[in-house]
Amino acid sequence: MSTDTVDQGPDRTSRLEEEGEIAADYLEELLDIADLDGDIDLDIRHDRAAVEVVADEEGSLSALVGRDGEVLEALQELTRLAVQAKTGERSRLMLDVGGFRAARRQELTVLAEETVAQVKESGEEIEMSPLNAFERKVVHDVVAASGLLSDSRGVEPERYVVVQPAASDD
Template identity: 65%
Template sequence: MGTSETSTVQDGDLVTRLEEEGEIAADYLEEFLDIADLDGDIDIDVEHGRAAVEIVAEDVADDSLRRLVGADGEVLDALQELTRLAVQTKTGERSRLMLDIAGYRAERRTALVEVARVAIERVKAEGGPVTLDPMNPFERKVVHDAVAEAGLVSDSEGVEPERRVVIRPA
């Protein structure tokens, strides 16, 4: 078996494992929704080398799932951690699963890319570092990715919950 065949098999094994994580997470979240008496469909995918699960409203006009997002996504973050623990309990391996509810993370990602774009332009124009407001790990990752794509460098500084991204020229 050649190197490319080996990596294809390994990639296939990874995708299968991530799909399994998604299925375990979906089962856990379906039970959660039943207990909470909330309606929602669960979409499972594999994105950027991790399982991605989203709870979407069965009825587009139904806004009840937004309660599971909470202020600034705090409830969503907690539910994501609980879901990761449920997956870890079943598989014995740490999960990096990403959970979204009613498109919150997708909307937040779009807004964060715009925040990063404005900060990147400031760094380019002024030549010095720009420090952003505190962000959670998901938000910092989105900004770091946008900064890297723009050819600049960024670091996270501080301690949670005050950890923030600093963007610098390359």
């Protein structure tokens, strides 16, 4: 298990490792029940336990992703609850299945960069299509790195990001 966070104490690291192990056990049981083949990879990224279910055969885990990642979102919540039941603390672990989130992160980064360019060119804010919490976070991070502003508006499941020009110092 690797860590790519900075200045994290040993207690925090061991707690995140414990979260990952609990999540892995939970997911292995689920894979057995569903008669699905998959391996579990554990990591610590951005001060969170990161758990990925990977398979040798592409698409063999698609049932765990669902349409637009809906099943993956639900599975992540169930996994977080399983961790919380064992540790007594709320978990922020991130779950990926078959690289779905990694691929979606790349798509959203490109979309966010294109939107940033449009806002910089027009000087007008742009409302994006509804996104789930993971997707909005990716967009907010890209927008912040560009020097522009963003916020989320609306109510789930229609919550969306608005990309705004940078505040002027006038």
